[in-house]
Amino acid sequence: MILITNDDGIVAPGIKALVEVAQKFGEIVVVAPDSPQSGQGHAITLNQPLKLRKINLFPGVESYECSGTPVDCVKLAKNVILKDKVIDLCLSGINHGANASINIIYSGTMSAAMEASIEKIDSIGFSLLDFSFDADFSAAKFYVEQIIRSVLENPMKGCKLLNVNIPAGRREDINGIKVCRQGNGTWVEEFQVGTDPRGEKYYWLTGKFVSFEPEESSDNDITALKNKYVTIVPSGHDLTSYNSIKEFKYLETL
């Protein structure tokens, strides 16, 4: 059984592309947000109930739209919809837009996959470096299919989460796949400031991603994507900065 979700919402073309590929590998169930949830990170809905609606969007595929976040979708899939079934693989995406580098933390797509990986389910988040609604997913679908097949043939061991980013463009322009680390970069933000119809000031987040990786580095997803490689970052949820435990041991003497 393959569980499919995303953060762009169940009507996004990216999840349709993912369903079309995943269907080749066996039974799938789709549980995805009923509205766009980009930037929702690992948010869960605690203070209000969730709604779940069975819908007929993908021919022959059991599908549900959910009022919650991407992580809520995975929790509902595992604990309610597929309670008595074994989920062999969780696929999230294909995201409209990159989730490389630090974006893994902000991304609902990657957080949904991470939630499944916390449950020890092999999980892959896929993202295409094209934000547009009518992005061309044909090259992405080729790589998504190869990667799903390989992971089904070689189940993951300790690490249960892959962050896959795919360059925009044609398949013949992609140079191959790099398995690498999360690149070092951040967002430089500004807020668009305006006045709403009632005369109140508002702030609307905008920003530009900045890489801290030197041009010549090749072991990280930022530069590998620039060089037109599909990137795969094996990822986890242990945020401990192990190298720094010693630095802060002095605090034990307080």
Place this chain on the structure above:
Amino acid sequence: MILITNDDGIVAPGIKALVEVAQKFGEIVVVAPDSPQSGQGHAITLNQPLKLRKINLFPGVESYECSGTPVDCVKLAKNVILKDKVIDLCLSGINHGANASINIIYSGTMSAAMEASIEKIDSIGFSLLDFSFDADFSAAKFYVEQIIRSVLENPMKGCKLLNVNIPAGRREDINGIKVCRQGNGTWVEEFQVGTDPRGEKYYWLTGKFVSFEPEESSDNDITALKNKYVTIVPSGHDLTSYNSIKEFKYLETL
């Protein structure tokens, strides 16, 4: 300049306790959500504008409530409110409830501190192991003060984020401080199922935290908290599973 935020909302007693302690160390500014934001993780608000309101809640302290998530609060503080100032320290909390183990990923309190740490600001998230609104923060305040003083005297080096959890109860019942790793545990979830006033089915998240750490382990926050230690986990935002890069190198041959 010390920036203070939280995820329980600006009127929560926990942030008041934190303000009272932090005031002793110099100028502070509070930017916190105008409503409870527990479980918001690293969510940011992309699809709608944010409102910011200057309020007079803490005597003599410049304070703002924000309509967004905890991470939004930090972004607005850095890029709008304190644009021309240096933030020496970001403090988040004191959270009503634990943020040990995997909870760092779901917690708005910890995500706010992490957002500041991404901006290379020394950051600390504080949580008390008591969910109640009228929790007793007196023992917590003692440790919070010690830790803030130490970090101001010894600025952080590579690692810019500390996850501090404080046992509930009296100060004399706490055995000291442990600097340790994130404990291994997860949530076993159920959904409360009900019917809303319009006859529609709803699902409401509930669950129980389960530790995977053996009783005798002592190098992690779960067991150290059980043993009545304040825990400090140096944390980061690089999610790469470095040990697994080799395992997945075979994918480069696709």
